Amino acid sequence: MSIFSDIGRYLLMLKGMFSRPENSKMYWKEFMHQCSEIGIGALGIVAIISVFIGAVSTVQTAYQLLTPLIPRSTIATIVRDTVILEFAPTLTCIVLAGVIGSKIASELGNMRVSEQIDALEIMGINTRAYLVMPKILAGLLMIPFLIILAMALGIWGGRLAATMANIISTGTYDKGLHDGFLPYNVFFALAKAYTFAFIISSVSAFYGYYVKGGSLEIGRASTKAVVVSCILILFADYVLSALLL
Amino acid sequence: MIELKNIHKSFGDITVIDNVSAVMKSGQCNLIIGASGSGKTVLMKCMVGLFEPDSGEILYSGVNFTELNNEQKTEIRKEIGMLFQGSALFDSQTVEQNIMFPLDMFTKWPVKKKLDRVNEVLSRVNLVDVNKKYPSELSGGMKKRVALARAIVLNPKYLFCDEPNSGLDPQTSLVIDRLIKEITIRMI
Numbered sequence: 001m002s003i004f005s006d007i008g009r010y011l012l013m014l015k016g017m018f019s020r021p022e023n024s025k026m027y028w029k030e031f032m033h034q035c036s037e038i039g040i041g042a043l044g045i046v047a048i049i050s051v052f053i054g055a056v057s058t059v060q061t062a063y064q065l066l067t068p069l070i071p072r073s074t075i076a077t078i079v080r081d082t083v084i085l086e087f088a089p090t091l092t093c094i095v096l097a098g099v100i101g102s103k104i105a106s107e108l109g110n111m112r113v114s115e116q117i118d119a120l121e122i123m124g125i126n127t128r129a130y131l132v133m134p135k136i137l138a139g140l141l142m143i144p145f146l147i148i149l150a151m152a153l154g155i156w157g158g159r160l161a162a163t164m165a166n167i168i169s170t171g172t173y174d175k176g177l178h179d180g181f182l183p184y185n186v187f188f189a190l191a192k193a194y195t196f197a198f199i200i201s202s203v204s205a206f207y208g209y210y211v212k213g214g215s216l217e218i219g220r221a222s223t224k225a226v227v228v229s230c231i232l233i234l235f236a237d238y239v240l241s242a243l244l245l
Numbered sequence: 246m247i248e249l250k251n252i253h254k255s256f257g258d259i260t261v262i263d264n265v266s267a268v269m270k271s272g273q274c275n276l277i278i279g280a281s282g283s284g285k286t287v288l289m290k291c292m293v294g295l296f297e298p299d300s301g302e303i304l305y306s307g308v309n310f311t312e313l314n315n316e317q318k319t320e321i322r323k324e325i326g327m328l329f330q331g332s333a334l335f336d337s338q339t340v341e342q343n344i345m346f347p348l349d350m351f352t353k354w355p356v357k358k359k360l361d362r363v364n365e366v367l368s369r370v371n372l373v374d375v376n377k378k379y380p381s382e383l384s385g386g387m388k389k390r391v392a393l394a395r396a397i398v399l400n401p402k403y404l405f406c407d408e409p410n411s412g413l414d415p416q417t418s419l420v421i422d423r424l425i426k427e428i429t430i431r432m433i
Contacts, residue, residue, distance in 0.1 A: 019316075023350045115333035118295050123347050124322040126315075 010206045016128035017136075030130065034138035038201075042099050042146060049095055050150040053087045054079060054157030062167040072168045076158065076176025081185060083154035089189045090237050092150045093196035096143060097229035101204035104135055105225035108208025109218035117209070132205045139201030144193040151189065188244050195240060196233050203229045246271050247292065247403065252301035254284075254291055261287045262298070271402075274429050286330065286407055293325055293405060294318050305403070323351065326401035330408045332392040334380040340367075341376040344395045351399060366394040370424055386417035393421070397428055404428065 021027040057079045065075060108131060111117045120127045155177065162173045207225035211217050247269040254262040261284040269275040277285050290296040292303055294310065303310040305321050313321070334343050341363055348359045367373065370390040380388055389409060396404060406425060410418035 026350050110336075114336070115329045115331055116335055118290075119327070119329060119333040119335075121295060122293055122322055122325055122327045123350065124319040125350060126319070 006206075009210060010202070013128055013132060013206055013209060014202065016126065017133040019126045019129050021129065022125055027130065027134065031134040031137055034134045035142055037103070038100050038135075038138050039142035039145065041103070042096055042142075043149075045095060045099055046092055046146045046150050047153055049092065050083075050088065050153035051157035051160070053091060054083055054154035054159075055161035057082055057087065057154070058158035058161040058167060059165060062162075062165075071176075073172045073176030073179060075162070075168055076173040077179050079158040080155055080177050080181070083158070084151050084185045084189050088150040088154055089147050089192040089196065090233065092147055093143065093193070093200060093233050094230055096146065096196075097200050097204075097233060098226050100139065100143075101200050101226050101229045102222045104201060104204035105208035105211075105222040106218055108132075108205060109211035109221045112209065112211045113214060113218060128209070132202075132209060135205050136198065136201045139197045140194060143197035143200065144190055147189065147193040151186075188240075191244060192237065192240055195236050199232045199236060200229050203232060246304075246306060248302075248304040249288075249292070250302040250304070252288065252291060252303070253299045254287055254296060255299060262291070265301075272429065274426060289405055289407055293327060294322065323399070324402040326396035326399065326404045328389070328392050328396050328404070328406040328409055330411060332380070332385075332388040334388060334392055334395070336380050339377050339379055340372075340383070340391050343380070343391060344398050347395065347399050362398060363394075366398050367391075369397070369428070370394045371420065386413050386421070389413065389417075389421055390424070393424060393428075 058075060061075045061078045061082075065072075065078075108117075111131070117127050117131070120130065159170060159173050162168045163170055168176075204225040207221040207228070208218075211221045249265060249267045249269075252262055252265045253260070265288060267275075277288060279285050287296060291298045292310075298311060301311070305324075308321070310318065310321060334340075335346065338346070341360075344363045344366060345359050348354060348362060352359070354362070363376070367375070370393050372387065372390050372394070375383065375387065375391070380391070383391065393406075393409070396406075404425070409421050409425060413421065
């Protein structure tokens with residue numbers, strides 16, 4: 001029964017976000033603050049992970065493609081498609097669920113426990129609109145941007161590994177990148193990015209917003225937000241792949 | 246004037262408030278006294294709409310608060326200032342930003358006027374040179390006074406104080422008591 005009650009409260013939280021802002025300027029300021037927190041805050045980890053994922057993909061694909069019947073440029077083609085279709089959107093979002101999701105949940109949880117959310121309510125502010133909406137919108141704007149960056153850095157990391165480990169030349173790698181490129185794959189990756197961005201920001205906000213208790217519960221809510229976000233991301237990944245590919 | 250009529254509130258099987266009625270006249274400090282855990286905070290939270298009472302009526306100047314929709318409640322809440330037990334200051338903001346927050350949200354005053362108002366309320370709660378400090382850098386008594394300054398910055402019609410003296414030394418408690426009394430007299 002608890003799951004249905006949680007889904008109901010989650011939907012009510014989303015519904016409650018839509019109201020006329022008390023002061024648009026303040027909402028815009030909060031939105032920009034969240035963009036900076038989500039976008040700039042996760043930039044470093046996304047860059048590091050993407051480069052290494054690309055590099056590892058190249059090395060492992062080369063290891064598995066030992067037959068001389070397949071051209072070496074295929075390594076780059078496989079790395080490109082793997083990074084664009086799966087690694088950049090899904091793996092990056094799993095990491096972002098940990099980085100951004102726990103941050104959102106603990107921030108809102110701390111505000112709830114220390115009565116800061118109550119203080120805002122007393123002032124006559126719709127806290128769902130002021131605290132939750134900017135986080136979701138910032139997530140929807142910044143996470144796809146981070147994923148595009150992850151795609152580029154992943155492919156570049158693969159190129160770097162290919163050259164450094166003497167697997168294939170940069171010319172062959174670049175040729176492989178151009179071979180049979182489907183722009184639809186990027187569209188598919190972005191569809192996943194937007195879906196995952198919404199899951200990460202809204203689910204984490206939900207667990208943080210409804211925290212009850214003390215600091216221990218904030219930690220629990222934060223962990224739960226990450227776990228549930230990850231499960232939903234993997235589930236959505238499967239559904240989107242089945243529907244769109 | 247605030248009137249409470251037969252307020253009842255329970256959480257699951259536990260009844261916290263059972264049939265409480267009261268009249269709180271304007272221009273007076275109205276006190277709710279009770280043992281720890283007797284439901285004072287719950288009653289106050291019902292009065293400001295943070296909790297929904299199970300039954301009963303809460304009337305603000307004759308208007309039944311419990312029957313209003315969210316937007317109408319928000320309008321009444323704009324006339325309410327509240328000092329929370331744990332101060333509830335925004336810990337990522339400085340003292341100045343904390344107090345200026347309601348002004349930023351609900352007024353279109355120029356920055357100079359807002360800063361003047363912040364300094365005015367800070368001086369009313371006997372705080373100086375704390376504008377740029379963060380709540381974590383303040384003592385418990387100072388936090389309470391900053392929270393009180395934030396609660397009165399918009400000149401609210403109703404001021405609710407939840408255990409304003411809890412955790413404070415007797416001297417700071419007296420300062421807070423005098424401040425609340427002084428603010429009540431000035432608000433009339």
